Amino acid sequence: MSESDDQCTSEYFNSSVVRYRKRLDAQFYETPCEEMAMSLLGKILVRRLDDNTILRGRIVETESYLGHDDAASQSFKGKITPRNEPMFMKPGTAYVYFTYGMYHCFNISSKGDGAAVLLRAIEPLDNLDTMTSLRKQYRKGPKSQMKIKDLCNGPAKLCISFAIDIKSCNKQDLTSWDGMWVEEDENSKLIDTIVCSPRIGIKCEKKWQDKFLRYYIRDNPCVSKIEKIKMNELKYSQIKNLK
């Protein structure tokens, strides 16, 4: 495999057959925010560290931030600041921001006026030892045992596990950068049900606080939080326009 091929695809093994996963391209990201958030479920996030270690995990939980009309969005009413500028950049641009004085959150810009999708949880797949090490070195005090499902089950946790921060990742183009990208995966077509719920941790006008703009794969153990009451459930095969 040539170096340029390596930037666009990766190989994996299944029943002794080498298959190739395709990097999601500009056409994939050229999609309205809510559809993109659902389409990203099941896809594979890939991160290449400076030492060439490749981290992989399956995206299992996302949230839509719709931009101009969305009271919970940092780009509400079209507000552009130095921080949220990537929300207005080309679909497929990484938007990483710093929050609560110590954490990062990772979004991908979508089609739409200042719209982006927040990645909230990932099922770790490759190089879990590196992810565990990154998480442990971030903590202070005694390092308690880390379960696999706890490595990336939250927006800030997945940033730590995947070494995603502003300096290294913000404003990068995921369709072309060799430090991080998202891959197609045939298993994403096998998702049975997507659960929709209100978004986590937002405080705004109730109308927008209550909207079902969070999406996760039902029954996946790596989702950040499961609500006690029954939420909207959508059959994956019946959702229109998924890529």
Place this chain on the structure above:
DNA sequence: AATAGGATGGCCT
């Protein structure tokens, strides 16, 4: 199992 409070600093008004 559920809840409360502290950590910690950039951003925006």
Place this chain on the structure above:
DNA sequence: GGCCATCCTATTT
């Protein structure tokens, strides 16, 4: 100066 798309630990039930 207040807010914040969070996480972790300790405490209570």
